[in-house]
Amino acid sequence: MSTHAHQDPNTPRNAFCGKTRREFLWQTGAGFTGTALGSMLAQDGFLAGQALAADGSTSFNPLAAKPPMFAPKAKSVIFLFMYGGP
Secondary structure, eight states: OOOOTTSOTTSOTTOBTTBOHHHHHHHHHHHHHHHHHHHHHHHHTHHHHHHHHHHTSSOOOTTSOOOOSSOOOOSOOOOOOOTTOO
16 A cells, blocks of 8 residues: 555545545634624624623623513422433
């Protein structure tokens, strides 16, 4: 065999930086997706509330408890944690 010790024999010879075209597009596409998502959230004003909280003018906590939409009916709950269950 005339392959190099560090080269995977399953990787095509014309792979860019040791990656296939599919891997390269997957990794770069994830970066563009994050950029687009950040831009869309900024346009919706989703990030504006967090900017106000970082400024210190108002306290904004997205994890704070909110009032329920409907009145609760259950008086008690039995929670079953079955390790390895379906």
